[in-house]
Amino acid sequence: MPRRKDGEETRNKILKAAAVMFARNGFKNTTNADIVNQCGGINAALINYYFSDKATLYQQAWEYAYSEAVREFPLREKLQKCHSPEEKLLTVIETSLCRNATSDSVVNGMIHHEISAMTGILTDLYARTFFDMQRLLRSIVDEILGNRVPAIEKDLSVYSILSMLLIPIRKIRSMDHRKSESPDFDLSQRIRHVQQFALGGLEKLKQQYEKTDPCSGILK
Numbered sequence: 587m588p589r590r591k592d593g594e595e596t597r598n599k600i601l602k603a604a605a606v607m608f609a610r611n612g613f614k615n616t617t618n619a620d621i622v623n624q625c626g627g628i629n630a631a632l633i634n635y636y637f638s639d640k641a642t643l644y645q646q647a648w649e650y651a652y653s654e655a656v657r658e659f660p661l662r663e664k665l666q667k668c669h670s671p672e673e674k675l676l677t678v679i680e681t682s683l684c685r686n687a688t689s690d691s692v693v694n695g696m697i698h699h700e701i702s703a704m705t706g707i708l709t710d711l712y713a714r715t716f717f718d719m720q721r722l723l724r725s726i727v728d729e730i731l732g733n734r735v736p737a738i739e740k741d742l743s744v745y746s747i748l749s750m751l752l753i754p755i756r757k758i759r760s761m762d763h764r765k766s767e768s769p770d771f772d773l774s775q776r777i778r779h780v781q782q783f784a785l786g787g788l789e790k791l792k793q794q795y796e797k798t799d800p801c802s803g804i805l806k
Contacts, residue, residue: 597636599625601650604643609651609695613644613705641707648708651692652715655685671729672785675747678722679781682751688773698754716752723747730788734795743788750780 603624607616622630637643661681668674686694700708723744731740 596628596632598650600628600633600636600643601647602654604647605651605692605696608644608647608699609692612699612703613640613707614703641705644705644707645711648693648696648711651696652685652711655691655693659684671726674726675723675730675784675788676781678719678726679747679751679784680777682719683773683777683780686752686754687776694754697752701754716748719751720744720748727788731792731795735791736795739791739795743791746787747780747784750783 600621604616604621607620607624610616611620618630618633621633622628633643637646659681661678664677664681665674668677685691686697688694696708697712700712724740727740727743727747731743
């Protein structure tokens with residue numbers, strides 16, 4: 587049993603170090619030597635012992651990093667305590683951004699590099715995360731908007747919120763030509779902004795269709 591536990595600890599240590607280095611340098615520019623140094627000098631042969639190839643390590647490092655983020659910022663328990671769909675939405679936004687958008691988030695960093703230099707290795711894993719969040723948000727948006735708002739408007743609302751939650755802020759800011767003019771902001775500011783933006787947009791949309799005759803589509 588001790589040997590098995592030691593092996594699991596070593597494997598997780600490699601995964602943690604690999605995630606940090608992949609988030610920092612991207613898939614192509616990360617070497618086993620980088621990971622060894624990040625681990626504090628383990629035997630390099632252990633990387634090949636636990637992981638068959640670099641692509642497998644890349645996948646499992648992201649899964650490890652994401653599972654750690656989920657463990658640190660759980661969502662299911664918080665949602666069970668919410669009393670309204672609006673409160674659920676605020677909770678989903680806060681938790682998702684805490685998982686993905688902190689400055690030292692390896693989840694965010696790995697996806698930033700993946701978007702910048704697509705390998706395709708994380709596509710299925712990231713899609714699974716995306717679709718899980720999409721289904722959850724769609725159920726919440728359905729509750730908030732009710733029956734008068736068309737399905738296409740609900741879908742577009744979900745996509746808009748998803749883009750604010752899952753597209754790495756590092757990627758957005760890397761494309762900003764006003765880099766020197768871009769103000770710094772902390773995570774709490776971003777959470778508050780996305781919450782207000784999402785709720786305000788949904789409320790505006792709901793009001794628009796509450797003023798519309800559902801049969802004719804004409805404003806009352």
